[in-house]
Amino acid sequence: METGDLKIISPAVGITARILFTLIFFLSGITHFTSMQSYIDLMPAAIPIRAFWVAISAVVELAGAAMILFNYRPRLGGWLIVLFLVPVTIVVHGTAMLALADPVMRAVNVSMFLKGLAMIACALFITQSGVRPVADAG
Numbered sequence: 001m002e003t004g005d006l007k008i009i010s011p012a013v014g015i016t017a018r019i020l021f022t023l024i025f026f027l028s029g030i031t032h033f034t035s036m037q038s039y040i041d042l043m044p045a046a047i048p049i050r051a052f053w054v055a056i057s058a059v060v061e062l063a064g065a066a067m068i069l070f071n072y073r074p075r076l077g078g079w080l081i082v083l084f085l086v087p088v089t090i091v092v093h094g095t096a097m098l099a100l101a102d103p104v105m106r107a108v109n110v111s112m113f114l115k116g117l118a119m120i121a122c123a124l125f126i127t128q129s130g131v132r133p134v135a136d137a138g
Helices: 011-034 036-042 050-069 074-099 103-129
Strands: none
Touching: 011 036, 011 050, 011 103, 036 050, 050 074, 074 103
16 A cells, blocks of 8 residues: 655665664673773662673673674564663663752753663564565565
């Protein structure tokens, strides 16, 4: 059924979208290892073995981003990104936006929380449609 909506199909748009979406996960995943203490400090103190969770989250986000970028089981890659983002968005940014005393830092964490929700939505789209070649797009 034709909707009358604008339809532009281009391989360049698809690869650009994959690069832009996964870039943050590659950079963040690397810095999880190179600046581990900074990520540990972001987590609530009540969480046990925080260094372990930082390392695991780095592996999950790097693997998910690579799967999406290189179109190797991208739906699974999308689920890995969701698996990474849901706890980070809730535990780190959700608690900070509610608990921090500084109103500026609360506002920053509200923005980070909303950005997390938007990235979860994008990853969920990928879990449903994957990353199809242009010839398969419809």
